[in-house]
Amino acid sequence: MFKKPALLLSILCLIILSACSSGKENSSIAGGSSENAIAAEEELTITATNYSFDKEEYHLKKGVPVKIIFKNESGNHGILVPELELRLDAKTSSQVIIPEEAGTYEMTCAIMCGSGHSSMSARVIVE
Template identity: 65%
Template sequence: MLKRSALLLSMVWVLVLTACGGSGNTASSNTNKVTDSGIEAETELVISATNYKFDQEEYHLKKGVPVKIIFENESGNHGILVPELNLQLSSKESSAVIVPEEAGTFEMSCSIMCGSGHSGMIAKVIVE
């Protein structure tokens, strides 16, 4: 019984450790600024993620200005989620054009369970 528990615990621990050790996939090579909906981005914002942190604590956007957000996964397996801006990106879908319609400060978090530092992987998106 003890051996089975130890084996199960070891397997779970290996899974947790490998969650942030994924390939360093970066944004796709699709660099056009027009989305399928026909919105043309006026600016671009690149958000990079490494193990348990984003490259900046705050990201600033202009209200009403279309922006292409590009997500780059530098190390580990991460994604971004900002529900208020209807934004969710990952290695599979690494860019999107959004038009922030409401000013405010919104929390951006990692959308993929990436290990022990996952809960602290947050930043702010400030729409001015």
């Protein structure tokens, strides 16, 4: 007696779950976005070595899509700029972002890399 309603309910739940999870997420939150969604007008390469980045400051233009490329020359490092929704490492080595607000943002190493980790930082300046 309860077999048919339970079966129909189960099938309905499966259909709803499959509909909710199909397709790729396309979320674009202010400051960052997926590389596939936006064509970059500029490129910036950031290189990391043990306990330092190749520059103390990186300059970006407000409203201009830029492809950030991360290169790791020694050690295990990453970059993190929460305000720009930017996080890169060996697994995800590039991302296109559009800096929406002018300002100076702190960029830090995203991976605990040893004794000099806490001093590994630089500034990203959006003009």
